[in-house]
Amino acid sequence: MGVPKRKHINPPRTALEVYELLPLGTPAEVLHNTIFISPAPSFEHQRLITYLSRLIDNYAAETNLGITVVAPVDVYLDENNIVQPDILFLFNSSLKLVKGGKVMGAPDLIIEVLSPGNEKHDLEKKKVLYEKSGVKEYFIIAPKTKTVISYYLGKSRYSKGTPVKGKIRSRLLDTTISF
Numbered sequence: 001m002g003v004p005k006r007k008h009i010n011p012p013r014t015a016l017e018v019y020e021l022l023p024l025g026t027p028a029e030v031l032h033n034t035i036f037i038s039p040a041p042s043f044e045h046q047r048l049i050t051y052l053s054r055l056i057d058n059y060a061a062e063t064n065l066g067i068t069v070v071a072p073v074d075v076y077l078d079e080n081n082i083v084q085p086d087i088l089f090l091f092n093s094s095l096k097l098v099k100g101g102k103v104m105g106a107p108d109l110i111i112e113v114l115s116p117g118n119e120k121h122d123l124e125k126k127k128v129l130y131e132k133s134g135v136k137e138y139f140i141i142a143p144k145t146k147t148v149i150s151y152y153l154g155k156s157r158y159s160k161g162t163p164v165k166g167k168i169r170s171r172l173l174d175t176t177i178s179f
Contacts, residue, residue: 019082025072030082031125038118045113048143049086052111055177056089065173066091075103077133083126087111106133109172113141127151131158137172
């Protein structure tokens with residue numbers, strides 16, 4: 001009996017190829033062909049996104065608007081950018097973006113809750129990426145103060161809403177979610 005032959009596998013050449021080799025559920029994202037791996041979020045962070053997603057999902061179910069999903073779920077914005085937003089919302093008409101368990105395109109609405117060390121990531125890098133990709137509403141929440149920064153997509157650029165405490169004012173959903 002001889003030694004089994006090994007099949008030669010080419011090493012990954014792009015961040016996307018490396019990302020796709022990571023274990024399922026790894027808290028990682030690819031931004032501009034660079035991989036960012038995050039530590040597990042805090043209990044308080046997860047509690048807040050669970051609470052908010054439940055409120056939004058209940059409203060969406062009552063009004064038959066669409067669905068809400070929490071991280072981790074892969075959102076492929078393009079070949080160089082894969083994100084795992086804390087919360088994303090898809091209108092029923094956008095559910096066609098879900099292919100093979102992934103979202104292949106820009107969700108209608110994204111919420112990110114800041115964690116220590118990721119502020120610049122969410123406030124700057126992801127904001128520019130979401131704007132360019134066509135995410136219609138982007139909300140960033142500072143969990144300690146409950147301050148919500150809102151961005152609403154116009155023709156091609158975001159307009160910034162007035163920061164408010166404890167309220168997500170969604171023009172898309174035509175509602176205010178208080179927390």
